[in-house]
Amino acid sequence: MDRPLVCVGALVSDGDGRVLLARTTKWRGLWGVPGGKVDWGETLLDAVAREFREETGLILRDVEYAQTQEAVLSPEFHKPSHMLLFDYFARTDSVQIMPNEEIAEWAWVTLEEAASYPLNTYTQTLVALAQRRAM
Template sequence: MQRPTVCVGALVWGTDGRVLLVRTTKWRGRWGVPGGKVEWGETLLDAVVREFQEEVGLELHDVLYAQTQEAVLSPEFHTEAHLLLVDFFASTSGHDIVPNEEIEEWAWVHLHGALDYPLNTFTRTLVELALQRENL
């Protein structure tokens, strides 16, 4: 029996106030945020910290839950999948990216400028949430 896969991701601010966007092999050319699958026995927080380190080589701090989304058979994703996406906001003090094999391209951008990128639907929702919180 197939079950949904739990994944984590984070919209992360660098020390200069810009956020990190990445283009990966998994979202059909669309841009998103670093993240991946939660492993058995791993907390969501531990998973997002580990995935960020693995994918871009940076450490996270000030990790804050943002939202949960569901991607059910999304045509944007590279394979047929049912994903439960747990999103976070976080900060990092590093700036130099050490990409793993999944990261094709990356950019540090101002939050408002992130919407100019061809974001996957789920990252667009996360950026819009960040913009709403910024305007509170």
């Protein structure tokens, strides 16, 4: 029997008022934040740190829980999927991205600029939360 996938992602700040957005191959051309599936036996925090290291080369610090979302058969995702999305806020000391094959494009932008990008709906929610918190 299929079960929901547990996934993590983070809206990461560079310390200069900018956050990292990425366009991946999995969201039909929409922009979002790096992240991915939690491995068996891995904590959510370990997973978000690993996913960022793998996808961007970034080392995260000050990782803080933001919200949980549920994506059930989202037409924005490249295949039918049921995901539980654990979102975080974090910081990094480097803006040098070393993308893996999943990252098609990336940009460091202000939260105001982020809202003007073609974001997937789950990232729109995360950016709106960051704006309310004045990240």
